[in-house]
Amino acid sequence: MQLDKVVNYHKALADPTRIKMLILLADGELNGQVLAEKLCVTPATITHHAAKLREASLINERRDKNTIYFSLNDYFIKNNANATQDLIYRSVKGGIDMPQDHHRRMQETVIKNFFTAEGKLKSIPIQLKKKLIVLEHLVSNLEKGRNYSEKEINDFIKNYHEDFATIRREFIMHQYMFRENQIYELNPPEMWARWETLS
Amino acid sequence: MQLDKVVNYHKALADPTRIKMLILLADGELNGQVLAEKLCVTPATITHHAAKLREASLINERRDKNTIYFSLNDYFIKNNANATQDLIYRSVKGGIDMPQDHHRRMQETVIKNFFTAEGKLKSIPIQLKKKLIVLEHLVSNLEKGRNYSEKEINDFIKNYHEDFATIRREFIMHQYMFRENQIYELNPPEMWARWETLS
DNA sequence: TATCTAATTTAACAACTATCTAATTTAACA
DNA sequence: TGTTAAATTAGATAGTTGTTAAATTAGATA
Numbered sequence: 193m194q195l196d197k198v199v200n201y202h203k204a205l206a207d208p209t210r211i212k213m214l215i216l217l218a219d220g221e222l223n224g225q226v227l228a229e230k231l232c233v234t235p236a237t238i239t240h241h242a243a244k245l246r247e248a249s250l251i252n253e254r255r256d257k258n259t260i261y262f263s264l265n266d267y268f269i270k271n272n273a274n275a276t277q278d279l280i281y282r283s284v285k286g287g288i289d290m291p292q293d294h295h296r297r298m299q300e301t302v303i304k305n306f307f308t309a310e311g312k313l314k315s316i317p318i319q320l321k322k323k324l325i326v327l328e329h330l331v332s333n334l335e336k337g338r339n340y341s342e343k344e345i346n347d348f349i350k351n352y353h354e355d356f357a358t359i360r361r362e363f364i365m366h367q368y369m370f371r372e373n374q375i376y377e378l379n380p381p382e383m384w385a386r387w388e389t390l391s
Numbered sequence: 392m393q394l395d396k397v398v399n400y401h402k403a404l405a406d407p408t409r410i411k412m413l414i415l416l417a418d419g420e421l422n423g424q425v426l427a428e429k430l431c432v433t434p435a436t437i438t439h440h441a442a443k444l445r446e447a448s449l450i451n452e453r454r455d456k457n458t459i460y461f462s463l464n465d466y467f468i469k470n471n472a473n474a475t476q477d478l479i480y481r482s483v484k485g486g487i488d489m490p491q492d493h494h495r496r497m498q499e500t501v502i503k504n505f506f507t508a509e510g511k512l513k514s515i516p517i518q519l520k521k522k523l524i525v526l527e528h529l530v531s532n533l534e535k536g537r538n539y540s541e542k543e544i545n546d547f548i549k550n551y552h553e554d555f556a557t558i559r560r561e562f563i564m565h566q567y568m569f570r571e572n573q574i575y576e577l578n579p580p581e582m583w584a585r586w587e588t589l590s
Numbered sequence: 591t592a593t594c595t596a597a598t599t600t601a602a603c604a605a606c607t608a609t610c611t612a613a614t615t616t617a618a619c620a
Numbered sequence: 621t622g623t624t625a626a627a628t629t630a631g632a633t634a635g636t637t638g639t640t641a642a643a644t645t646a647g648a649t650a
Binding site: 203 | 640
């Protein structure tokens with residue numbers, strides 16, 4: 193049932209501390225201690241809230257040494273808001289199928305099929321449409337405006353799939369990122385390849 | 392602080408029973424008893440949840456004889472979702488002012504200034520832009536596709552302002568509604584007058 | 591390998607929430 | 621006025637949530 197997902201999304205956002213965490217993370221990744229200090233709570237509280245945000249897929253975590261860095265999962269934050277509207281108004285629209293809705297449903301299906309419950313990428317889709325959805329899903333977890341070294345990009349991709357070389361190449365090929373003397377950076381979404389504009 | 396408003400909005404939606412209430416209400420207004428039966432809870436529970444939804448401005452209530460009919464407040468359901476995104480990403484956007492954002496902020500200001508905390512309309516704006524925002528805010532609480540008698544329209548408007556005759560005329564004049572032998576009905580939003588398209 | 595230190599996680603608890611039953615209120619109508 | 625049909629309130633309980641103090645983990649260092 194889709195209802196639980198929507199409820200969990202709202203539960204995750206139904207607390208001022210968690211909203212503040214997201215606001216802070218919108219500026220870039222931060223670890224637990226820093227978050228705790230900025231929000232005037234103990235690190236334990238951050239752990240607690242981070243767990244809730246992670247359950248709702250609103251943040252990602254990256255481990256470096258024994259520090260865990262949190263960052264926003266833009267994709268889910270944006271899409272769950274729409275999911276709420278869809279859920280409430282679905283019956284009213286009476287089966288009329290907006291193009292965006294269709295695309296969103298397609299995205300959901302592809303992501304559900306190609307990612308494990310833990311968020312790992314099972315395999316790289318062959319079909320272009322599906323591949324683009326997967327790639328967009330991945331880059332949505334990168335920060336815009338930030339510079340990444342090649343190693344950082346590889347490590348990031350390895351969180352999802354072992355074949356980082358192929359995926360990194362796809363990032364560039366489909367204009368999700370650009371590379372300038374060893375430094376990688378996200379392109380603005382207008383430049384991304386999207387299947388809507390392809391067919 | 393805007394934060395509390397956003398948190399309350401999400402608290403209101405962070406419960407399965409309340410979401411189900413909204414889904415049912417999206418099909419049209421219902422009274423407490425009917426909601427209780429459809430959701431397999433007692434009327435007391437409905438009262439409890441209705442209070443939370445009302446506090447978050449997600450539903451409206453209309454009294455007829457001694458039964459109270461609940462209906463969706465489309466306007467707030469849609470706008471609060473956007474408010475969440477704005478709140479989280481505001482700092483990242485770094486002051487860049489999308490046209491939609493500007494309009495949304497304008498709407499917020501006008502509604503805050505012209506409506507009381509209880510949702511009553513203090514006065515009808517003279518300036519066209521503001522008047523249209525107020526009118527749109529009002530009709531957003533009418534159901535699309537439903538036929539209203541003149542008395543129903545008057546009663547509806549009287550919930551907000553005593554001068555129902557003027558406001559009813561404005562509804563027609565600016566194409567929010569149309570009238571056909573005594574029956575009023577909402578026009579599709581594409582037909583509504585909007586200040587963006589006016590200047 | 592043993593120890594120190596800086597990070598996260600666990601466990602406990604107080605505060606809050608959803609739901610029910612039972613009692614009360616409100617408003618229409620006979 | 622008394623009856624009825626709706627909503628609300630009050631009180632109780634089981635379950636959930638936000639916070640912290642204490643415990644635990646995992647690098648770093650000697």
